[in-house]
Amino acid sequence: MLLRITGWCILSFFVMPLWAQNDTASLPAAGAAVVVEAARTLERVKQVAFPVTVVNGKELRNRNADVNRVLDALPGMRVRESGGMGSAFEYSINGLSGKAVKFFIDGIPMETMGGTFSINNIPVNVIDRIEVYKGVTPAELGGDALGGAVHIITRKDVYSFLDASYSYGSFNTHRAAVSGKWYTPRSGFTLSANGWVNHSDNNYQVWGNTVEVADENGRPIAGNHKYRRFNDDYRAISGRVEAGFTNTAWADQLLLSFTLSHQHKGIQTGRTMAFIYGDVRYKEKLLMPSIRYAKKNWLVRGLQVDLFAALNRVEGSTIDTGSNKYNWAGAVITSGVNGELNGIRAQKSLYTFTDHTRMAVAHLGYQLLSGHTISLNTNARFTTRKGSDAIARAEWTIPFREPQHLNKIISGLSYQAQLLNGKWTNSVFVKSFAYTAEANVYDYNGGQQKELITYRTSKHTWGVGYGTVIKPDANRQIKFSVENASRLPEAQELLGDGNTILNAPMLQPERSLNMNAAYIQRIPLGKQELNLEGGVFFRNTSNLIWLGEGDLFGTARYENINKLRSMGIEASVAYTNKKWLEVSANATWQDVRNRQRYTTSGARNIVYNDRMKNMPAVMANAEVRLYTPAAAGKRRISVYVNTHFVQSYFLNWPSLGDPATKKRIPQQWVQDAGITYAFPGNACSITVECRNLLNKQVYDNYLLQKPGKFASVQIRYFFSQVKHNQ
């Protein structure tokens, strides 16, 4: 197996690749052409042979929205957040969730970049577009995405510009972002930078079950009292500088970049709001230098190459040295406790982990004939985690103090053929997944007492896939794709997160057969347009990697669920009157079931064929957006209102227990609204928004309440060398 892995690596590294810069290679010279090219890129992505939804970044830039919120409104998507800004979140696409959904930025996997540089922190005004692949993902992305992939492509504007925005909102929430680029066409020298600062007190009100304060008799004080979160503040700052040359004869891109980010936050709760932490803090730093080289027609005509290499260092510290226990009123109810984390086994801790990751991504594409392209890519990551605990008393930190390792090499070879004058596109790929892991657990190992055990795992699997798209005419597309692939455990799943997620060294890779089919219809009606899309999906998954429910200690760990079958339908409709109106709606129904007939001990599984616990079946979104009539091609005021619906679902297996007594995540139906005014010239705009207008109690996870009504105002300024509609 080692030989196979090495072979793939050597081959891939010598023949290396590219990725997202397809659209930068044919760079237009100025504004109008930029718009046309951007539109073409969007259309080109939509027409790939895989199920993909594309979000145009330009349409987001005047909205005070984070990426999670934008993507949660897409069909088949579900983003589950555990709280306000900076809280943990999880994506689910067509029934597969967690780390099965991978995130990429400009073709680079984001999972080793730490929490500060997470997708939700990236300001929307640095985004060119977001591609969401559902289920089957193209081999070019180079990862082991099994449930789908979210690919953020940052702006590649070929002119100098400055874009800055600032917003202020409820809960003392501030977001500031600035991005800019200086480009000299003659030499190709390029200097770009972007940065952002996010801050929130996250002191929103919570109430209901487990958000209670006891009276002198130990009974909850009567009435529906609301309490503000008091240890949930969040601050993140991130900056990225890139320098090098672009659009020269010898390189489409040669860029050195340096990314630095930092976050500091309070941890208010454990896995449910019953675990109230008043003093626990978490801080994290990321340092990542990287280099990228990309070139079309490299050495020979038709050959594209894109090479990326990075070293990153993530250091995270959990500070749990408090001696008090708090209630939801923020009052100390007990003193002299030994820390707060880990429930009944709390012990003070000062745990710090340091992840060192070496990463290389290489992509090679070659156009054999017109319409026939072959590409090869490899993604190799080697992560070592070291930990320390200055106090070294808490049992939960014992396995984290010794070094742990996770190495992954994922390679893919794909071939794409466009036939019948481009009306029929076929893509076939094969992927290789290999990983080795060395993780620790503190457990019984044949002896009387627990001991530190190191588990060493090594796996290699293959995956294959096929996608096709038929375009009978310019307005119709029929898509079908299938893959049988794996995804490997991620560092957080295997090694834990150092506070509420424990390590799980015996996790097995997840494997799934994914099938998607979709029909897309565009109906032009003069200045109006109707777009319809319907799709079905099927997943047969084994060893689903799943974050288990919170245990008795306020912590949880990832586990494998042996067999699951998912199927579902999604549909969307969008109507546009180009002068003044956009209306869109989508809905998803999914049926995810446990297909494990017998438990691992051999007993009959009484939840066989049960719907998957802790997963919704129905989701829907709708939005109406109005514009003032365009004046000289400029829109000046836009107003929107949208709504978001998620059906209620059970925390545990639905068939067990009396439904009236079961723990459930309540139905979610919230509305947002906003208005944007763009000043003449379109360089400056002001946006006022309100999310969760009716201040409804909203949960994505059991007993982890999300923020209520959130109002904000944003101002944005954009300046560029060329006249450009932003």
Added chain:
Amino acid sequence: MKQMFKRTSITACAFAALAFAACTLSCSKNDSTPGASSDQHFTIAAWGNGDDQYVASVPAIMEGSLTFKGKGIEVQGSRYLHHKQYVYLMNLPEKKFIQFEMHKDGSIQQKAYILTDGVVPNYFQSLNVVDDTTLLVLGANEGNNGVVGWARISTTRFVVKDKGTMSVPATPGVEYYLGKGFVDNGKFIIGGYFYDNNAKSYVADGVQALVYDYPAMTNMKVIKTNVTSGGIGYDYLHTLDKDEEGNHYFVVSAGKYWTGTGGKSGVVRIKKGAAEFDQDYFFDITTPVGKQACLMGMNYVSNGIAFGTVQYEADMTSLRDRYKNIAQVIKMDLRNKTVTVMNTPLSPVGMVRFPLVFNNKYYTGIAPIDGDAFIYEFDPAGDANAFKKGLALDGGGYVQVQLIAPHPVN
């Protein structure tokens, strides 16, 4: 136009299918209404897979079957107690101590709960009935440094009547862990075990219990017997009981995987009114049963006969094996110190937290992890085969019984 109609009709069909699917989402049938024909109902609490736990009533304990499909209150319990018409449960994930009331008609419902944070340190770890209307609960932080908390709870009003702290032994590095206790003759006597946090091992220096003045909960005194070495009165198993004469019996667990160092497990006694161990009494279970049997729990039935459970440490490689098929039911003659291993299947029965003694019979749930599961009835008058299979538990080894409790009757 016609073409457009065709195209859009496909989408319309998709929406129709979506709407149909949405309208036919599964809903489990609510089947919690008890049978009306039975005079004596029972409540059974059980763990399913993982953290799923359910409490449901049945109209009979020796016939029929129980499934938690669509039935039972979903709970999360770590400590169980039955007293009179109430079942109590310590819900750790929600930090609530919950009182459920069992009714004559077979129904059971949550009556009230206490928020445990701030009442005693950590959680309600040791639950004890000290009189007809009072529970004494105790809790301690890890690393308690010689101080634990107690609270008295009125079962009628279900409120904390009073609370405080009390001293426990504190040796550097060695921590005392709370066990079960009882009140007799103005004293509160509690078991427990000792653990060396540095060596990560149990410490067993004879058998020790703590004695306090009651109700003051002061004036701690350590009492000891050297008949064996091990922890006594483990907190979440049924490890303390008394006979018709008012003598109390503590389970001594001396297993290397369970509060001891691999010595002899058995039963020790504190006579009625005494605040010392009966130095002449030790009922050795390990030697006659063999296979390094560690006594886990016991329930006194009558006339000196008790039933208990042993787990065979010879069949174990670590503590986590306690949820495998390594335990069995035994009958104990406390007077004559004879033990009979019941010919029941091996199972994790040692982990059943609150078995039942009812109408002079002993009931527990036996659920081999790879086999069928039943409530078993044991007759104290019979031999090793004097047991019957009763209520079948749907799901076999998937379901592990934690508590069996009788409802009040007319």
